[in-house]
Amino acid sequence: MKLANKTAVVTGAASGIGQAIALLFASEGATVYAFDIDEAGLKETEAKAPYGAKLTTAVVDVTQADQVRDALERVAQEAGRLDILVNNAGIGIAATVDETDEDDWDRLMAVNLRGVFLGCKYAVRIMKRQGGGVIINMASVAGIVGVKNRAAYSASKAGVYGLTKAMAVDHAADGIRVNCICPGTVDSPWIGKIIAGQPDPDAVRKSMEARQLLGRMGTPEEIAHAALYLAQDESAFVHGTALIIDGGLTAQ
Numbered sequence: 001m002k003l004a005n006k007t008a009v010v011t012g013a014a015s016g017i018g019q020a021i022a023l024l025f026a027s028e029g030a031t032v033y034a035f036d037i038d039e040a041g042l043k044e045t046e047a048k049a050p051y052g053a054k055l056t057t058a059v060v061d062v063t064q065a066d067q068v069r070d071a072l073e074r075v076a077q078e079a080g081r082l083d084i085l086v087n088n089a090g091i092g093i094a095a096t097v098d099e100t101d102e103d104d105w106d107r108l109m110a111v112n113l114r115g116v117f118l119g120c121k122y123a124v125r126i127m128k129r130q131g132g133g134v135i136i137n138m139a140s141v142a143g144i145v146g147v148k149n150r151a152a153y154s155a156s157k158a159g160v161y162g163l164t165k166a167m168a169v170d171h172a173a174d175g176i177r178v179n180c181i182c183p184g185t186v187d188s189p190w191i192g193k194i195i196a197g198q199p200d201p202d203a204v205r206k207s208m209e210a211r212q213l214l215g216r217m218g219t220p221e222e223i224a225h226a227a228l229y230l231a232q233d234e235s236a237f238v239h240g241t242a243l244i245i246d247g248g249l250t251a252q
């Protein structure tokens with residue numbers, strides 16, 4: 001049990017990578033609070049939780065400051081601590097910069113960047129009070145290298161990368177470890193929907209698989225294990241890093 005006696009919050013935990021993280025953390029003994037806006041998806045996360053898991057769900061929109069602040073404070077009060085926050089909720093837009101609608105840009109930034117900012121801001125307050133904690137932000141390889149047709153998304157993930165580094169500098173002395181994960185293409189429901197919506201889904205799936213040197217997409221569980229490593233005490237010396245889990249996408 002790598003997370004026994006730890007309390008963790010995972011955002012975007014109704015689907016894909018966030019759901020896998022919430023389930024893995026719960027199976028490693030953590031008391032997990034799964035946040036999302038998708039109530040039906042949260043019920044699915046609950047249903048998939050292993051027998052005896054301590055997993056609670058709550059509808060929380062990461063773009064809303066009062067919701068994020070109140071939900072994190074509730075967790076700290078109820079559980080006595082907030083040891084780990086995984087800011088995972090995110091959305092995507094497939095477009096070049098000139099094709100990106102201003103409202104779509106704002107909507108994406110609200111979830112992917114403001115949402116991470118709000119989670120960090122209100123978790124840091126709690127973690128400072130209790131003398132430390134761990135924050136894991138979900139970035140992407142798209143925040144490090146250019147990915148075709150993902151202008152707003154790449155910008156948001158580069159922002160998450162930068163925020164992670166800045167926070168690592170600011171909060172080391174508070175005992176708060178801050179890292180981010182940069183996945184390559186991961187076969188989550190989100191990617192499944194993108195593929196299904198294409199005129200030739202098989203060809204799109206193959207091209208998405210081929211982006212990785214390993215010739216396949218990652219699984220949500222593989223990303224969850226990276227989050228588990230960053231959350232557990234064995235990674236106590238890992239701080240301010242961007243852990244790339246991408247099947248070799250950025251190796252060349």
Ligand SMILES: NC(=O)c1ccc[n+]([C@@H]2O[C@H](COP(=O)([O-])OP(=O)(O)OC[C@H]3O[C@@H](n4cnc5c(N)ncnc54)[C@H](O)[C@@H]3O)[C@@H](O)[C@H]2O)c1
Pocket residue numbers: 011012013014015016017018035036037038041060061062063088089090091111115138139140141182183184185186187188189190191
């Ligand atoms: N799948 C990939 O290839 C990939 C690659 C790199 C990074 N990522 C990142 O991983 C994270 C998870 O992606 P996924 O592939 O599992 O996607 P997903 O769509 O399966 O899951 C994302 C979850 O975030 C939730 N969400 C959206 N807006 C929200 C809001 N305002 N408040 C709370 N929850 C909200 C959704 O309801 C959904 O449950 C995202 O940040 C994504 O950018 C994914």
